[in-house]
Amino acid sequence: MEPASGLRLDHNHHLSLREFPYIIRWRDDRCKRCGKCTAVCPVKAIEATVKVQRLVKSEGPVPTPAAVRNITHIVEQVTDMERYCTGCGTCTLVCPNEAIEPEFNPQNKFLHYKNKGGDGYKRGGRRNDPALSTLDRLKFTRISMLTDPALDAGRHEFRVRSLLGRILPPEDLPLKLVNGKLTVDKAGIFIPPVREIFPIMIGSMSIGALSPPMWEGLAMGVAYLNEVEGLPVVMCSGEGGMSPRLLRSKYLKYFIIQIASGYFGWDEIVHALPHMVEDPAAIEIKYGQGAKPGDGGLLMAQKVLKLIAKIRGVPQFVDLASPPTHQTKYSIEEAVAKMIQSMSMAFGFRVPVYPKISGTKTARAVLNNLARNPYAAALCIDGEDGGTGAAYNVSMDKMGHPIASNLRECYLDLVRQGKQNELPLIAAGGIGKKGNLAANAAALIMLGASGVAIGKYIMQAAADCFGDEYNRCNLCNTGKCPRGITTQDPKLYRRLDSDRVAERVVEVFKAADVELRKLFAPMGRSTELPIGMSDGLSIDDPAMAERLGINYAC
Amino acid sequence: MCRLAAITSKDYISPMEPILALETMKEGHDGSGLGLTLKNLGGEFEKLKKYPVLSGICSKKGKKTLDDFMKKQGFKLKYEWTPKIKPIKGIHARDHYFARAYDYPASHKNKSIVEKEELLMKTRLAIRKIGEPDESIFAFSFYPDVITIKEVGDPLETAEFFGLDRDGLKAKIVLAQGRQNTNYAIYLYACHPFFIQGYCSMTNGENTAFVPIREFLMGRGFPGYTGYNSDSEVFTHILHYTTRQLGFPITYYKDVITPLKASEMEGRQDREALGLMKQSLRPLCIDGPNMVIGFTPDGTCFMVQDAKKLRPGVVGGVKGKYALMSEECGVDSAIPKRESAKDIFPMKYDMVIISPDAQEVKVWNQLQG
Secondary structure: OOOOOOOOOOOOOOOOHHHOOEEEEEOOOOOOOOOHHHHHOOOOOEEEEEEEEEEEEOOOOOOOOEEEEEEEEEEEEOOOHHHOOOOOOHHHHHOOOOOEEEEEOOOOOHHHHOOHHHOOOEEEEOOOOOOOOHHHHOEEOOOOOOOOOOOOOOOOOOOOOEEEOOOOOHHHOOEEEEOOEEEEOOOOOOOOOOEEEOOEEEOOOOEOOEOHHHHHHHHHHHHHHHHOOOOOOOEEOOOOOOOHHHHOOHHHHHEEEEEOOOOOOHHHHHHHHHHOOOOOOEEEEEOOOOOOOOOOEEEOHHHOOHHHHHHHOOOOOOOEEEOOOOOOOOOHHHHHHHHHHHHHHHOOOOOOEEEEEEOOOOHHHHHHHHHHOOOEOOEEEEOOOOOEEEEEHHHHHHOOOOHHHHHHHHHHHHHHHOOOOOOOEEEEOOOOOOOOHHHHHHHHHHHOOOEEEEOHHHHHHHHOOOOOOOOOOOOHHHOOOOOOOOOOOHHHHOOOOHHHHHHHHHHHHHHHHHHHHHHHHHHOOOOOOOOOOHHHEEEOOHHHHHHHOOEEOO | OOEEEEEEEEEEEOOHHHHHHHHHOHHHOOOOOEEEEEEEEOHHHHHHOOOEEEEEEEOHHHHHHHHHHHHHHOOEEEEEEOOOOOOOOOOOOOOEEEEEEEEOOHHHOOOOHHHHHHHHHHHHHHHHHHHOOOOOEEEEEEEEOEEEEEEOOOHHHHHHHOOOOOOOOOEEEEEEEEOOOOOOOOOHHHOOOEEEOOEEEEEEOOOOOHHHHHHHHHOOOOOOOOOOOOOOHHHHHHHHHHHHHOOOOOHHHHHHHOOOOHHHHOOOOOHHHHHHHHHHOHHHOOOOOOEEEEEOOOOOEEEEEOOOOOOOOEEEEEOOEEEEEOOHHHHHHHOOOOOHHHOEOOOOOEEEEEOHHHOOEEEEEOOOO
C-alpha cells in the first residue's frame, strides 16, 4: 500500500520514555552542568545535549513582548533500548547538587523490546520478583518463657556451629570398649572428613566474575573472621580457580574450591597440590545454579584479563563458556560417584567433596543417590532466588525451584531413611533477599538445612551492590559494574577498596552471629544448631504450612 | 514443671514412700497425673521374678480383647494383681487396672533374653495399637520384675485411689512422677516414667529439641521408638539406644545428651571417640533444661542434668537407701535420718550413679571421664 505521506506521526518508530524501566529525573534548576553524571553512567543512558528555547520576554513599564532564542545545555535520557537506564543511580552518587536521579517506572514495557537482533535479554543479578519470599514469611513462634526459661543471648554460652562432611551413623562408628572406655578402632574403616563451620558461608563467586579487590576483600574478611574472631566462616571459590599464592598458603583451609563443567582453574590447582600446606575446607562440584538451572556458565571475553587468564589457564580475551553439563556425566549412579571419588582421592580422602545442584523437583532423586554414596559429603541446593553474573533473563525470572519446600522435602526424605544427620544439606538462593540474613538462615536451618550459602547479600552488604528485584543495575554480565564488584576493568574496580570490603564482611558475620543467638535463645537452643526443629516455625498460609510440615499461625 | 521422686533401696519399700515425698513438693505439680514404675518387685511378685509383668488399664470390652490376644500369642496368665480401688472425688475410675504376670509362649521359653525382650516389646506395642484408638486398653510396660501404674489426678489422692497405702505391693526401686502438664495434652501415655526393655526414666523441664530428637530416634529402625506423647519419652529411648543398642557404658549417656565442647574433651582419655560420637549423635543433644532420673536393667539408678537446668535435683540417703528427688524436701521426707550435709546436688558436668541395692553412690565427672 502506498504510504500515506504526511499522515505519519513524527518519530513513530521511536520508543517513548514511558517504555523504559527507569526514567531520569533531572532538575534544571539544580544542575551546574559539571558533566559528572554523563561521564559516570555505565550504559550511557544520559547525555549532555543542547536545546534551543524560545522565550517571550517583556521589559519596561508597558508590555512589549519579544521572542528570544535561548540556547541551553541539558542532561537528557536517550530512548535507545541498548542504552536503557538501569536505575543504578551512580549519577546521583556523583552529582554535587542532587540534581539527578533515576525513578522506577512500574508501567515499563522493557521486556517487550529487549530482544534486539533476535537474542533474548541477558543480564546479571537475581530473579526480579520483589514479592515477599517464603523465607521472609516464616516466623519463629515457639518461645520459651515459663515452661522452660528463655536463654540470654548476651550471657549464656552459645555455639552457633555446623558440620560439613559425611557423618557416620552411630551404629557404624568404629568404637570399641577398652577398660570401660570407648576407643576408636581405625583398622580398615574410612572415617570421612568433617569440618566444623559457621552455618552461614559465602557461596561460589569466581575470580573473574568478581573483580580482584572484591574477591580479595571477601577472602581477607573470611581469613580475619577465622583467625581473629574465631568464627569458622568458609567461602567457596566459584569456578575459575584461586590465586596460586593462596593455594599454597595456610589460609586455604578456609576455602571451598569449586570444580564446574569448564574445569577452569584446575590446571593451576592440580599443579599446586604437591605444594599445599593445608587442605581446603571442601570441594564443591557444581552441577547447577539456582539462578539459571540447566544453563552453563559464561565469562565474557572482555573480563578475561591477564590475571584471570593466568589463573584459569586460558588465553586472554576469549569467551569462557562452561557447558550446561559436565562432559563426563552420563549417569548419576556412575559419573557423579566417580567425580566425587576422584576429587576425594586427589586430596587423599581428607577433604569433604559434595555436589551443588539447582533447586529442582528432581532434587530428591539426586539426594537419594548421594545418601547411598558413602563418599558424598553433603548436598548443596541452590534455589531460584540465587544470583548469577550472567544469564538469560528468562532463565533467571522463570526457571528454578523455590528453596524452602525443596530443602524441606529433601530433609524429610532423609528423616524417613534416618539419615538426616549423615548427609548435611546446604541451602542457598535468596537468603537475605530482604536483608533478613540471620532470620532466613535460621528458618532454613529449622526446616532441615545444616548451613546456608549467600552471594548477593554479601555483595550488597559488603560492597554496596546496587542490584535489587526491580532490575536495578544488574550489569554484572557486561563488565561495567559501577561499584567495581563484577568488573575486570581497572578504571572501575579501583573504585572498590578491598580493605573496606573485608571490614564489612567481618561486621556482617559478627552481626549475623549475634542475631542467630537472638533467635535461638528465646527458643531455648544454645548448644547445638536447631537443625530440623520445625515445631519452632510457623507461617501465615495454611497451604504453605502443610507443604512444609510446620504450624499455621495467624 | 513435674516433680520427681525416686528411691532405690536394698530392702523392699512401699511405693507410698516416694509418693509422700511428692506430696511435700506439692506446689510444683498440678495434679495432672501420677506415674509409678516399680522395679525389683517384692510382696506377691517376689516369687514371680522370671515372668514378664504386663501393666496397664483396660475397659470391660478391652479386657476381653486383651485376654483373647494374649491367649492367641501363647502367653499364659500366672498371676494378676489389681488395686483395691477406693473411689476418690475427681478421679475418674476406669474399669480395670492390672499388673499381670504371664508365662512365655512355649516357642520362647528357652530363647535368649534378647529374643524374649523383643517378643515382650512387640507384644506391648501390638496391644497399644489395638487399644489406643478407642482407649480400651493402655499397656505401659511388659517386662519381668517391673510394674507401671499411671492415672490422672493428684499423686497422693491417686495413691489412695489405688489403695497403695493398704496394699502389699513393694519394690526395691520406685520411680514416681507428679505431673505438671506443659505443652502436650493430658494423656496417660504422656505420663512419666517411661519404660523400654529394662530401661526407665523420668524427666522434668521442657525438651526444646524434642522434634529433631524424635525424628532421629524414629529413623533408627527400632520399633520401640514410637509413642512420643510426651517430649520426655525421648530421654528413655536415648538411654536405651546408647546403652543397649550401641553398647556404651552408662556414663556415655551424659556425653550423648550434653556433649562437651571440643576444648573440654581434650582432658578426656577417650576424646577421639567422644569427637566422633558428638558428630554422629548430634541430634540427640538435648539442649535442656532437663533433669533425668532413671534406672538400667541391672538396677543401677542415676541422675543427670544439663547446664541450663536452673534448679538441680538432689540425691541423698544412707548406704542401702538413697533418694533421687527434684527437691530437697522430698529427700527429707523419704530419708530424714541421714547426714543432709552430704546430699549431692549434681552440677552441669556431673552424673550421680547409684549401684544396685543402693550400695554405693558415685559422682562421675564428665570433664575427667
